[in-house]
Amino acid sequence: MLNNAIATPALQPFQELEQSVWKKEMCAGCRGCITVCPANTLAYDLKLARPYQITPCVDCKACLDACPRTPANMDKLSLDILGPHLDVYNVKATAGNKRYQNGGAVTALLKTALDEGLVDRVIVMGADRWAQKAYARVVSDSSSLDRAAGSIYMNNDALETMKDIMKDDSIRNVAIVGTPCAIQSIGLLRKSSNEYSVKLTQKIRFAIGLFCFESFDDRLIPEVTKRLGVPSWRIAKMNAGEGRLTVTLRSGEVKTLPLSSLAEFVKPGCRKCNDFTSKLADISVGSVGSAAGSSVVITRTPEGAGLLEIAREVGAIDVAGGVDVAAIEKVGKLKLKKNGF
Structure with missing residues (x-):
């Protein structure tokens, strides 16, 4: 008896990333997949915070090697805090x-x-x-x-x-x-x-x-300037640590915001x-x-x-x-x- 089942076509590498990483909001935004691709298949969408396809894939699979968020690659990464060091x-x-x-x-x-x-x-x-x-x-x-x-x-x-x-x-x-x-x-x-x-x-x-x-994401600066009541150009530097975002202004004045209040960004x-x-x-x-x-x-x-x-x-x-x-x-x-x- 003939088997009439239709075989599921194999996923292209970028489709594997799309299913296992991008659609699950796991993308790190590192652009490793975009960088290593020889065919310029991918570009980065800042609003979606993930890559997307723009040209045909050549199936080289380099992007799969580059992504730190595929299940296979995450399994390779130790949870040790300090990591290997001299x-x-x-x-x-x-x-x-x-x-x-x-x-x-x-x-x-x-x-x-x-x-x-x-x-x-x-x-x-x-x-x-x-x-x-x-x-x-x-x-x-x-x-x-x-x-x-x-x-x-x-x-x-x-x-x-x-x-x-x-x-x-x-x-x-x-x-x-x-x-x-x-x-x-x-x-x-x-x-x-x-x-x-x-x-x-x-x-x-x-x-x-x-x-x-x-x-x-890029919404942070407009939010910070709104909360602090200063224009963006007055910011000299920022530092995140100890539960707060510390903003130093060009005048030397220091202002802080709780990092917990910026979680949505x-x-x-x-x-x-x-x-x-x-x-x-x-x-x-x-x-x-x-x-x-x-x-x-x-x-x-x-x-x-x-x-x-x-x-x-x-x-x-x-x-x-x-x-x-x-x-x-x-x-x-x-x-x-x-x-x-």
């Missing part, structure tokens, strides 16, 4: 800047990487200081890095900037700064043998990950994140557990340790011990609990 330090830049937060360690490390010829470009999130809107910046001159200093709590398209860099043969090595979701994508791609994954990651010499509890995908300390980075940097005026720096790979040592040797940073690891563990566990892990 050492943990208190670090602060020897040269200051009013926009530096918690010691300016990230900026000092990036300046060292450029000035010492370790990388050709660095990719960071900057901000339009008038509207306070975030955007990715590709920097080739260390003197320009101070303009991008300070924490950015919206948008996360730094990784997508690698699409153009991959096409530029004059750029051999880059350092990129990202939140845990972007770093997870880079880490997954580094472990992939897919030719498009290899092409992308072979140019990333240093992946610098940030501690991150959650991030916000948290990106949906952040509620599915299981990484606080960017465990797949070469170096992770954060404020929790640090000494006053310093950043916590976790070296995780020989490359990360080498960059830190060079920065210390050239006098760009001061390095000390005394990190409160228990504080990091506490906040990391709180994030896991809040997100259902």
Whole structure:
């Protein structure tokens, strides 16, 4: 007897992501799938906070390797808070800047990487200081890095900037700064043998990950300025921690808002994140557990340790011990609990 059942057509890779990640509001917004795709199949919808298809898929499956939120890839990610590492330090830049937060360690490390010829470009999130809107910046001159200093709590398209860099043969090595979701994508791609994954990651010499509890969508700034009664251009910097958003104005005045009152502006995908300390980075940097005026720096790979040592040797940073690891563990566990892990 003939079997008349119609076989279900196999899903294309982007359709697998659509069903298992995007429609379930699990997308991290890291843009790893968009970045690695050789056919430019995907673009990012800021309102929906997820990618969508714009051109035919070539079925290379690189996007599946890149996504940190597929069930298969989430199973690969440990729930250990601190993650694999070599050492943990208190670090602060020897040269200051009013926009530096918690010691300016990230900026000092990036300046060292450029000035010492370790990388050709660095990719960071900057901000339009008038509207306070975030955007990715590709920097080739260390003197320009101070303009991008300070924490950015919206948008996360730094990784997508690698699409153009991959096409530029004059750029051999880059350092990129990202939140845990972007770093997870880079880490997954580094472990992939897919030719498009290899092409992308072979140019990333240093992946610098940030501690991150959650991030916000683009509605945050209009809400903050409305509640504080100030125009966006008066904001000098913002810092989220200890249950509040601290806003420093250009005048030096400091205002705060409870983070709990801003919950509706948290990106949906952040509620599915299981990484606080960017465990797949070469170096992770954060404020929790640090000494006053310093950043916590976790070296995780020989490359990360080498960059830190060079920065210390050239006098760009001061390095000390005394990190409160228990504080990091506490906040990391709180994030896991809040997100259902």
